[in-house]
Amino acid sequence: MIAAPKAVVFAYHNVGARCLRVLLAHGVDVALVVTHEDNPAENIWFERVADLARDYDIPVAMPEDPNRAEFVARLQALRPDFFFSFYYRQMLQPALLAIPARGGYNMHGSLLPKYRGRVPVNWALIHGERETGATLHRMVEKPDAGEIVAQQAVPILPDDTAGEVFAKVTLAAELALDQVLPALLAGSAAHVPADLAAGSYFGGRKAEDGRIDWSQPAAVVHNLIRAVAPPYPGAFFVLGGQRIVITRSLSRAGGSEAPGHPELYTEGGRLFARCGDGGVLHILSLEVDGEAVAPAALPARLGQNPVPLV
Template sequence: MRVVMFGYQTWGHRTLRALLDSEHDVVMVVTHPKSEHAYEKIWSDSVADLAEAHGVPVAIRNRPDDEELFAQLKEADPDVIVANNWRTWIPPHIFGLPRHGTLNVHDSLLPKYAGFSPLIWALINGESEVGVTAHMMNDELDAGDIVLQQAVAVGPADTATDLFHKTVDLIAPVTVGALARIAAGETGFTPQNRADATFFHKRAEEDIRIDWTWPAETLERLVRAQSAPYPSAFTHHRGKRLEIVSAVVSEARYGGTPGRIFYREGDGVVIVAGPDARTGRNRGLAVTRVRTEDGRELPATAYFTSMGGYLTARP
């Protein structure tokens, strides 16, 4: 089939790589310009560079809604558009242009975690598995019929970086497998149950600020979700920003006020956590490594030289 590919960053790059290695003919690529957004500088393999290296025409757009691009797409005469990590709305006159429509590849197990940053949100929320879904695009966000879906388990120590590597390896088999079904003339794909749909926004500074009233189990997952190269989860100590690089849930239960710097346990320093921490029924977050405002990374036991005082959301 003749394929036009819409995509960006490493997700788009992996998709384009799979298409170039397949039996299909990539006739055009549309990608976004480089961005200075913190999250868009992560996993930033260039779709444009890969396309140009293989002699594929490239159009660079923030939004695909101009007449010039539409004319180029019509001239490319695609059988199908494949999209992965396209960051803005694709209008119906474009996603409906190809003979077989548009296949969107999304890094979640739809209908859950539609929208942005699905792996990070899924890890924070304690999901047991994540994955990749190829679905036909329609007027709603990540809502079309599912053509192919594959899942991988979330391990007890997995970081968002680990999950990225697990799921990015699914892009090629899911994309090529879905195209095989389309090329074979199949149309009876699986409708999504919209009652199960959840939608998530892009990550921002406020989303990595630690709230010590959250349960320690959730905070431990937040720290893993904000693993390098993502910005670390942070709090404040004595008015200065303090990043939490690694942490575990405490073995013992600790009572008091959320955010209290309480006790050394093993290789960590326990911070009281949870909405009902006063009851003493909660485990705390045992912080093991921190990064200071000036960029120094050190063991929490070396940073917290005495117990007492509080970690706070704001300076």
């Protein structure tokens, strides 16, 4: 009887949980799940991989740094065939990548080589992309640069938020892995070199990066709002000493009045924002200092209508 392929799985977040389920469904022997301690300062809105692993009686490790010599030795002793990394947040260094007999593979939340690096879904929305997806690729020392084994595209609709697109990317990751895994385990999966010159690399983002510049075109502001909408920290501005977070907007055809004079105004019981190019956004929801406020009530709360934004 042929032994099942053995894997060590580095995983976190919803993509980690769904892809771990795929490996188990295909009979992969998961010898260890390596995941992260949750950050108490972070909004944990996603599934915990550690809980899923324990449901399946899979040992769990949460090293502060998996690249330390003692942890490397622990994984060497397991003699795995594969490493899989699914939304694990630390880079695996060459000493780790040399361990699995049949290589290490990472699932990335973009259509590589585009949007290599951190938070690819958020960056794709910021740049107004109409498509993204998930890519399974071989891990090499350079981030998101190894041969591509599988990809699955998903659409980005004009008013989709990052949370909605992330849900699509999670499904795309599951589909891509499920479809290619039999060939990968059999040793027959195609490995296509990534053309890095055709792609891009982006770093992480901070909450402060969500500050709205209303002098920007409406499309730019709208893309920022949806790219960092809850469960992410949100797009915000400060007015009258109050922090106002716009949690959802819709792009509105037309506008083009008074370019260069951004303002908030009510019309027909709804709140609108005119941006720097004269383009208009319909503000669907917002928070003031952490409290949900009806959008149309904001001008009265601020004591003026319209509300100048610069």
